[in-house]
Amino acid sequence: MSTTTLASITPARKRGMPASVKIAFERTLIVLAILLVWQVCVWTGIASAQKVSSPILVAGRLVEIFGSGMIWPHLFDTLGATLIALALSAVIGTALGIIISANRLVEATLEPLFVAIQGIPRVAFGPMIVLFLGVGMTAKVFLAVSIAAFVFMGNTQQGLKKVDPGVMRNLRLMGASRRQIMKMAIIPSLAPWLWSALDLSLGLAMIGVIIAEFISSTRGLGHLISAASLGFDTTGVITLLIVMMIASIAFRSILIRLRRRVFPWF
């Protein structure tokens, strides 16, 4: 009996690949097709390699910068600044959010101020920050924090507002201590908000760091890109953009993996 069922199932499976494999296959094909068109354009002379580079040139450069190891200090500088900025933003932003939410008057007074600061593109402060803090890690981290901390602050405020008042009342009724209320009601309700703040501010922090590197720096991916475009080195620019893209995707996927581990319920 079992053999007949197996026999009847297997051909159906064999006829088409599993859907996920098929989609992945087709996606790869599309990317390859785009790369091929790009390369052919350069080969046939429709576009000059000087201006648009080519996949082969970029691949060669990728091998070169990773092979010689010249990229690592710059990559670590940018990623390190981003991570430090994220950590600082989380601490400062969450603390600010808690302090502001603690008092209705303080919140009503400072709210428009923070809305105004958030309305101004923070990059405008970039040159000032570099002027004050000098060229280096501190300025990069500061600019990134000035962007990302507000995300944490806003989300903390929202999360604290969304704590279920019924749960709070019941906990108090049952004689829960401050710490118990914190542990049982506030932190679980705040956690998803903080996590989404982390997700949002990841990209923002990286942008802050890169802008600071554009303005003035001696190290980092932003510095390399700036230098490559000043030299009209298109291959270098595209290669570095790809490195940045991979770094940011890797960052995000690590974060998502971590979330599944830490908070499996959402």
Place this chain on the structure above:
Amino acid sequence: MTLVATQAPAREAMSVEKKARFLQVGLLVFGLAFWEMAMRTGLMAYLVPNPGFWFSSPSAIATLIWKLAVNGQLWNHVWLTFSATLIGLGLGAVIGILLGVLMAQSTRLETLFDPIWSALNALPKVALAPAFAASFGIGIASKSALAVAIVVFVFLFNTTAGLRAINPTLICNLKLMGASRLQILRMAMLPSLVRWLYGALRISLGLALTAVVVGEFVAARGGIGFIIQYGFGMFNVTWCYAGIVLLGIIALATDAAMRIGEYYLTRWERS
């Protein structure tokens, strides 16, 4: 007694709002006055050497803005930044919406291109600024292009999300009544999209302005980013502060305009 009990919190909340207004004005006036006095009396000189270099002063900033306004340069700079932002916003919106509508035509297309959009979106697009300056020149084109590169994705994602949020029964009914693809687009998809697109517009406004300012930092002959970068280059922070103030005014004014627009556009939902 009950009347008092129910009214008291309302009155208290009112007074908190009012108190906050007073505090805000007070803090602002006090802050500016303190800043000005600290610079004038030389109080700051005890804390840092040469404080005028670092902190300028409110009167110096106001004087500079006034001077620029009188000799006409100010309008030129503001217009450069503002027009580059609007062009980038407009082009980005059109391209993003078209791509989004195209992607929504078939689920196959959407699944195929989804990772490409996400990968491009993961790229910190301000990183393109020097590259755009090198290929589009230092005029308005490179700034607008950078704004487009950022804004497109906001509109693309909001369009696909808005189209997905449409009630499927509505589309089924339209199909049943023999509506063409174009009719479905016009009668079901576009009306539902309006809200999502407005959200996209509000988000993109700030992003486009940021992109233009970054573009102006990298290479420009004018614009508010140029004013800030000029002050940075000349070690004259009054210019930096003036640029920040101007940018703040633009950002707050456009945001207020968007809020008013939203209020009128969504009036039918409230009535």
